[in-house]
Amino acid sequence: GDSVTQMEGPVTLSEEAFLTINCTYTATGYPSLFWYVQYPGEGLQLLLKATKADDKGSNKGFEATYRKETTSFHLEKGSVQVSDSAVYFCALLAGANNLFFGTGTRLTVIP
C-alpha cells in the first residue's frame, strides 16, 4: 500500500546551516506530496506541496522537488533560523481521503 518514510530525528543545527530532511514514498498511482510544519503548541500547517513529477514546491525559503525516479521529496533550506525549530511531516495524498503521513522530524536550530 501507499506509505511515506521520512528521516528520523531529532535534527539539531546551528543557525545559517543547510538543512535536508529526507522523505521517500511508496505509491501505486500518482500522488500529491506535501510538507507540513508543526510549531510548538500549534496544529499542522501546510509548508509546501507538489502535485506532479518534477514539480518544485517552495515557501519561506524551504524547497522540495517531486522526484518520481527516486520516489523522493526531500525538504531543503539553505540557511535555517532559530524560528524554523519545529516538527516537519512529509505526507502523501492519494485521493481525497487517503493522506499518509511520515512520523515527523523534530528540528532544533541553535543560535
Added chain:
Amino acid sequence: DVKVTQSSRYLVKRTGEKVFLECVQDMDHENMFWYRQDPGLGLRLIYFSYDVKMKEKGDIPEGYSVSREKKERFSLILESASTNQTSMYLCASITGASGTYEQYFGPGTRLTVT
C-alpha cells in the same frame, strides 16, 4: 483564512469517563478528519467523514466513535476513556475539489486520561 477550531486545547479526564472532542470548520469543506498524534508514531487516522451523517473508519478506530450532524462540525467521542487514549488529537478539514487538495488543521487538543 480557513479556520478549524477545536473546543479545548487541554483536557484532563478520568478513566471510564465519556469524552467529547469538538471540531468546527468555517469553509464549507466536505471532508473532515480526526487524527491522534503520538511521539514516534506520527499522525494516525481515527475516523473521517466525507459528508453529513457519513463516516468511515481510519486506521485506529477502536475505542472511538464520531458524529457529523452538521457540515461544519465533526465530533470525536471516547465512550469510556482509557489511559492509552492519552494523546494529542488533531482535527482537519479538506475541500472536495479535485487536484488541489489541502488539509487545514486545528490547533489540537492534548487529552490526558488519569
